[in-house]
Amino acid sequence: MSMDVRVVGVGMIPFAKPGASESYVEMGAKAVAAALADAGLSYTAIQQAYAGYVYGDSTCGQAVLYRAGLTGIPIFNVNNNCSTGSSALFLARQAVASGQVECALAVGFEEMRPGALGSNFPDRVGPMARHAGLMGELQTHDPKAPRAAQFFGGAGAEYAEKYGTGPEVFAKIAAKARVHAANNPFAIFRNLLSVEEILASPRQYGPMTRYQCCPPTCGAAAAIVCSPAFAARHGLDGSVAIKAQAMTSDTASTFEERSMIKLIGYDMARDAASAVYQSAGVGPEDIQVVELHDCFTANELLTYEALGLTPEGTAEQFITDGANTYGGKVVTNPSGGLLSKGHPLGATGLAQCTELVWQLRGTAGSRQVPDVTHALQHNLGLGGACVVTLYGRA
Template sequence: MSNEVRIAGVGMIPFTKPGASEAYNIMGEKAAAAAFKDAGLPYDAVEQVYVGYVYGDSTAGQSAVYRLGLSGVPIINVNNNCSTGSSALFLARQAVETGAVECALALGFEEMRPGALGSIFTDRPNPMERFSHEMVELQGFDKQAPGAAQFFGGAGQEYAKKYDTRRETFAKISSKARAHAQHNPFAIFKDPLSVEEVLGSPHIFGPLTRYQCCPPTCGAAAAIVCTPEFAKRHGIEAGIVIKAQAMTTDGPSTFDDHSMIKLIGYDMAKEAARRVYEKAGVGPDDVQVVELHDCFTANELLTYEALGLTPEGTAEKFIWDGDNTYGGKFVTNPSGGLLSKGHPLGATGLAQCAELVWQLRGQADKRQVEGVTHALQHNLGLGGACVVTLYGRA
């Protein structure tokens, strides 16, 4: 059995800096409540709930969802590093598509601390151990630089060496992100940044400077998915459809090819995109707007090619031609992306979903991309998992 999966409602709250947010369960409640209001549904309409977060105790999802009501439905907690939010959406979509339920909620939140990401448990094997070992073998380890920046900065460094890419090219991505974010009420960083200002910020690793690294933030976002029959029966608008979705994890090339580019998930993204295009029967040229995982500018540049937005080795021309912004081929991260919104790990994938649903509905205000018929989402987590989703109008 395969049901068409519609987006009944989306919601999110403005992201904030660590220490300035409400508690995770309050943030989660507010984002979910916004999605239910958007859908025009009560909480007890959903039959399953999937809640994503990374830094939290077990059943934190219940703590947030119980504030909406106690309907007794299954609540499943999800943790998949930076792709956690879209992993929750993947499971909710799968439940509806396979006929297990007619309506499900995907919720993601994160209450983060200032500073670079780090391990919580130091008395057991680190799940990133194999990745870290490979990184050290390829480029050594810089005690002064955050680990995530060394992974993605190293991949950017490898790409730049291979294709003689200018430092300014990476910096232009951050400048573009801020230009987009100025019109997003949910983003934290909205002040314009010139390429010179980006390059003038403190150096972190490889081509990356401080303004090319997404900050840890707090926030929450949610999406409700349902069948067309459910929507009709409840008299609600559910005009956006998930046309295809794929999740991938690491294959042999991640480690066997001894490449920083492969180590940070390039092949995962490429394969997930291939599956999505094949299932939906469309190609990159059918897409007008993309929300992709710009945790660092290097990853946005690499993801242009992994998603097939531009051929391998041509990302620099793609950027300088303006094909990644308004007036170009693809408007990438009209929300401002992780670089400007911030990156509350559990919420990011669902915040991307909300932005693309608004774009397809024509509700993105000054961020609105003209003539949107297909919207593409890419959410990546090291360790690893990648989720690519294609949305369209029903």
């Protein structure tokens, strides 16, 4: 399959706290309209659509996309936990790359409730029962801590014990996220926080404090992908291409190596990144900007190493040197990331895509990273799935 797929339209709406947003239908429809306007296309040009969301009934995608038009195209609903948005993008890209269609749309949206994530179906076996069971064997359960915080906080604690990493190292990631988000009108938290304020917030689990955990958020984002021929025929801006993309799920190492770091998807991320680098013929040293899945500061730290941005065991130096921000080696989460921009589960992957397309176009305003030629996206969902996408100039 050809990997020469162009991203010709992106759009998102400002994220909001639960209870302060419009309905998922309104949010999703606005993101789709923004992507269509950005591309300069009518919805009638879209040949397939993929809609991602986690908390919603069946065919929510149709409810959103019917606002754009009733054209009879195939609409697929996607749910892959926190990697849902990128999973929808993966399928849209794959449809174009395979030649099944010339133009496809991916939209992600989420209307979330306040508080920690939970199951809507407590009357049956949960899909993460195996993961939760192993976590219970590897570390002490805290009934007051959110389950997600125990997964990622436990992984952070394991890393800290292995490498002697202090709590302030994790806190510096959250402080950096706030600095970046201050320049993003789409972010939910734009006020600055000091390392001391972050460390003083209530502890959740392991080294994680409240300000090191992403908030439940409502929002939507969308992207339109097409073939180069379609872009040329319709006079579209085809300057941004998906150079490579890989999607992985758990392997035996997730469970057999009895490591919290492995349990929260380290190997999924490493394997997906490796496949992307190999396919595109580039390495992490060629990347100028990354939007990665910082649901917790621990995961951002671990992902630096999983993506090969810094060797294993060196994340502390990477952070201390400022290699993860403007003026450093690679700018991570210029949007503010999940920690500060927010994390509406179904929308996150497509919001990351939108930010990176803006960066490659040179239209990111005060967040612009200089001279971007390659941009990397990492979107992780426990349970599990990980999507890594490499964008570049066509």
